[in-house]
Amino acid sequence: MPTGVALRDPRRQLFEAAERVLLRDGPSALTSRAVTTEADCAKGVLHRHFPDFDAFLAALVLDRVARLDTTSAGLLAAVGQGTVVGNLTEALTEILGPVAVAVVGLTVSRDGLRALLRETRPTGVPLLSDATEVLACYLAAERELGRLSPAADVDALAPTLIGAGHLLLADRTGTAPDAEALRRVVAGVVGASLACPPGNRPAPGEHPGSL
Incomplete structure (x- = not known):
């Protein structure tokens, strides 16, 4: 039966x-x-x-990657709105949610899964590398709009944000950090690259990431 x-x-x-x-x-x-x-x-x-369990797991990983399209659309719609630090903090909270972090851990821990994914994705860690591209596109749009310095290196800032965010949020068993902790990390990474419009300079001692 x-x-x-x-x-x-x-x-x-x-x-x-x-x-x-x-x-x-x-x-x-x-x-x-x-x-x-x-x-x-x-x-x-x-x-x-699915042909086998690794094929199932590869499809699971790629399903999570596909969901980044929604995050990307939301970020690009936010260009010029709110604050850069706030937008990035919200996006990282979504990108590096508990399931996504667990999927990254799964990918790292299974040789067969990694080998299968590398057939079509030869470089980077799936999901993390895709998320890096999402953030780089957003940062480039904000730079073009003038909310980031023209000298801002978005191809360096994006992976730094993903790496720092992942380190903060990756502990599956610990107490999850609050949003303010992540916001401070984001501000620390991009603060020096934020453009300060005339008449809206930060006060002495104030971090430009609050703009």
């Missing part, structure tokens, strides 16, 4: 089940059996949709 329940959208429900296992138990606990048990479906469902 078949076990489990029928899935209306098997791929999506399997991805969501895998994310729950990742968040609850970590990358080492993620197996095909754990995923199908979490999804409450027959064990064969996963292998009907």
